[in-house]
Amino acid sequence: MNEIEKKSVCTCGEIDDNKKKLLEVIVSVNGDKSQLMKVLNAAQEIYGYIPTSAQKTISEELDIPMAEIYGVITFYTRFSLEPKGKYNIGVCLGTACYVKGSQMVLDKVKEILGIDVGGITPDGKFSLVSTRCVGACGLAPVMTVNDEVYGNMDPSKVKDILDKYV
């Protein structure tokens, strides 16, 4: 068992894979505190959000106070302190999508799922965010479900798309 694996052992005795992945990234920055953003981006990918336990690991390994890490996490919209749904719905509210009516698409998603932007359905299946330009302006207005992009949206198409994931 190497150093990283030793540190990744959970109280149950098994290796915590997520923690192991995070520690590998931390080791790769070689103690460089200025690379905090890289580590946080990695944590966000690994866990889908940045749990307190991950913040603690980062704090200990990079010797940065928890408060400072929390400050950085809450500053950037890409970092989240709460887990996202299994299917994270994003409706683009970038200017190009907005002038083509993406607000109405967003309203329709809210109505169907019964949640607001930033919310998650009680079963943990869907969460909803409004995004700033996913870069597919040629397909505006655009809605995303995890990595899948749905272009040329209008409110009447929302239900069929969501039904695919129910």
Next chain:
Amino acid sequence: MKSIEELNEIREKTLSEISLRKDRNYTGREKHILVCGGTGCTSSHSKDIIEKFNELIKEHNLDNVRVIRTGCFGLCARGPIIVIRPEDTFYAMSHVDDVEEIFEKHIMNGEIVERLLCKDVDGSVVKSLDELNFYKKQHRIVLKNCGLIDPENIDEYLAFDGYKALEKVLTSMTAEEVIKEVSDSGLRGRGGAGFPTGKKWQFAKDSQDEQKYVACNADEGDPGAFMDRSVLEGDPHSVIEAMAIAAFAIGANKGYVYVRAEYPIAVHRLQVAIDQAREYGLLGKNIMGTNFEFDVEIRLGAGAFVCGEETALMESVEGRRGEPRTRPPFPAVKGLFGKPTLLNNVETYANITQIILNGASWYSSIGTEKSKGTKVFALGGNINNVGLVEVPMGITLREIVYDIGGGIPNGRKFKAAQTGGPSGGCIPEEYLDTPIDYESLSAIGSMMGSGGLIIMDDSTCMVNLARFFLDFTVDESCGKCPPCRIGTKRMLEILERLVNGKGREGDIEKLEKLAMNIKRSSLCGLGQTAPNPVLSTLKYFRNEYEAHIKEKKCPAGECKAMTKVMIDKEKCKGCSLCSKNCPVQAIHGELKSPFEIDQSKCIKCGVCIAKCPFKAISRV
């Protein structure tokens, strides 16, 4: 590490393999299928198309056909784009299921698949890329390799004069000469403010310090803008090479590219390019056998618009909250890690290699007296040809909208164009003939901006547009200085009141007063420019503001609180198309007699208006 001779050998060998992509008189048996792998086309599944082609080529054992995943061709509205060279056949909006047909007919039998050819806005079939009106008035310097080379193959970049500018600089120029060339070219910062690039380089050179940095701003935050992303996706080496040249000029040995994590494809290709450049010794120590040393590192952002501001960017690169610093000291004196730093935006860098290779006088012959060269715009919104365009400075907005952009869809009328995103302003119809250059755009209350160009038709409410941008800046204000943190919030509250039909007398004056105060007293560019969308819409569409307040009406019919969707009983033929398409089942009626909308259920989405074949439904 490769010597200059070895690099030349690679150039020659690769050029012989790929010159058919530029050579229209090529008569050999090779064919290259170029498929766009930019974010737009990737979203419409261009990857599947590439895989299918490769599968078929393998199946038929063809050694003269290659598929290349390129960067953005620009015409994102017709994606996914397939171009077959040397004949330059342009297939648009293809689906993976069409690939077999293209392969059987075009590749195997030399027959063009007419049905899949790109159509121009007027419906005419376009056989080759050059015929398309979209490209006719464009001048590609920054985007010259986008859609032409495989961005993940350094050899292809080398073949089209890649790293020759760096070679010229390292072997035959002094730092002073490089800066003079850049100054003489008249190049100005493409991030939006338009500061002379040569001057910026000179300031950074003049700062005395053992350690200096060059940095590249790829934090393209303007929603609806994707110029920098497309350059990084389509031609990442052009930025790396330019950063190396800048480092040589100012005396730096380390560079940082700050790029949005929301751009995974761009980040990936940039990293591949950096690794390849290192492998060839174009980054690292003793570059091209000289004493020059330089390396580049990527730093990721995480979704904060303010980080496009130079000092906030530096805070973020250093791993902190992206809050702007007070200036002076300016970055050229005290930037990254407290050291002198030169920061340019992606598009600015992408011009550099061409300036060095072709000379300052060539570059300054393009454009207007004070704005030289070209500008890349991300054309979006209510326009037929949504996409990426590069135009010479001095072109008019009318030419961009109608000749390149193909006009406004759905028979609607042009209302305004927004440049500079949330920091910029709108340009109304009467200024369509304004030449696009830094001074002319500022003179009419807009700005060049980084290149977002959103076109709006007459269904757009300008008050609501201002509200949209303020909503954005309130969300993105970092909160460090009160005028921006509190002031923009107060402005947003007033605008929300207006669009909800609750505007009060005196609201316009309050907006104006707040705007002036926020502009004057905010710490950084975000706050100083945040009121611009309000000021410019007030300047040109004041009557719409007044209508919202005095008559509680939205002249464009967009603000839901003040409009109803109604069916004209005279015109309605009772076809039921509206009711079938209504997402909330608010429309009822009997076939062949006029239908009615239940106003309590209607969400005013407008789907019925678009679907009605008799134009019987409208907002009132």
